[in-house]
Amino acid sequence: MAEEKKRRRLALVASQGSLDMAYPPLILASTAVSMGWEVGIFFTFYGLDIINKRKLPTLKVSAVGNPAMPPPFPSVPLQGPTIIGTLPGATALATSFMKGWMSKANMPTIQELIEVTLDGDGRLFACTTTMGVMGVEEEDLIEGVSCLGAAAFLDFASEADVSLFV
Numbered sequence: 396m397a398e399e400k401k402r403r404r405l406a407l408v409a410s411q412g413s414l415d416m417a418y419p420p421l422i423l424a425s426t427a428v429s430m431g432w433e434v435g436i437f438f439t440f441y442g443l444d445i446i447n448k449r450k451l452p453t454l455k456v457s458a459v460g461n462p463a464m465p466p467p468f469p470s471v472p473l474q475g476p477t478i479i480g481t482l483p484g485a486t487a488l489a490t491s492f493m494k495g496w497m498s499k500a501n502m503p504t505i506q507e508l509i510e511v512t513l514d515g516d517g518r519l520f521a522c523t524t525t526m527g528v529m530g531v532e533e534e535d536l537i538e539g540v541s542c543l544g545a546a547a548f549l550d551f552a553s554e555a556d557v558s559l560f561v
Contacts, residue, residue: 415456421445
């Protein structure tokens, strides 16, 4: 009888809720479930915005304090992200650029990545402690999210082959 191969496990922590920070954990999670891995993402602090049904459709990118943000107009000198980010409409512009880049690269939306993850039996966990801190109620969360404390997630993560804070 052949020995059964253990299913690999990925444990992710998502603590930031901007559009650009929603992609890394969800790309990793959707890829891992597509490869047959067991996946769990623990959403905490502002990361809860990614799984908040009211906030998910309006996630934004802020250019303020993001030194990696490319200038929207490469030919115009001295337009660092902090300078541009202070202008009215900069967040909307940065968000529009990000959505455009992702669309041009044929990347799925955040909602689509969530659906792929859930369809592949990936698990989305909302941190119960920070739900209280951030004023998030269970009914605020998208369908498919479980509420979990830090100790329970640590039990899940303790058996992970890969654990990441993204």
